[in-house]
Amino acid sequence: MRAVIQRVSRASVTVAGRETGAIGAGLLTLLGVHEADTPQDIVWLAEKIVNLRIFDDEAGLMNRSLLDTGGAMLVVSQFTLLGDCRKGRRPSWSEAAPPERAKQLYLDFIEAVQCFGIVTASGEFQAMMEVSLTNSGPVTVLLDSQKKF
Structure with a gap:
């Protein structure tokens, strides 16, 4: 799993003009799922992020x-995080699940995040979404459960 974590003072996601999730202070997590990901990747990543x-x-x-802090997490699916741009000019998403x-x-x-007692909100899987956020800091962290970076 690959994630972009952004510390936010607020964040929301809308689909077709309808808000599907919103949080105040906390973390926006953009999440990409790799074809080789397992339940162990979920446990590792959830524990890593909340701590x-x-x-x-x-x-x-x-x-x-x-x-x-008692903050919340907005989780948005983003398969494009698995884009491989090493060859050519068009990303390949062949490693996305x-x-x-x-x-x-x-x-x-x-x-898994909710099991830690974290209030969560989410986008809509496979939908065209609009994500709004106010990045606090700004603080942005990249994580990969397969530790590629």
Whole structure:
């Protein structure tokens, strides 16, 4: 699984003009599912994200996690994170999981985050979405459960 994590003061996602999810302070997680991802990738990534110390403490240092702050998470499926742009000019998404499998792993990821007590909101799988956010910091982190970077 590959994720782009953005610390936000607010974020929302709409589909066809209808808001499907919104949060206040917390994390926006753009999530791409790789064809080789397993339930272990879900557990690793969910645990990693909710414990990332990227929120400021009283001294202004990044020492607090989403769990520490009580923030929420907006999870948006984004298969394009698996785009391979090393050859040519058109990205290849051949390593992205097939839609049926990707959807289940995406839903399982949301459930894993909720198991930590995190309030979650989400986009709509395979829909054309508009994501709005106010990045706080800005703070943006890239994660890959297969540790490719």
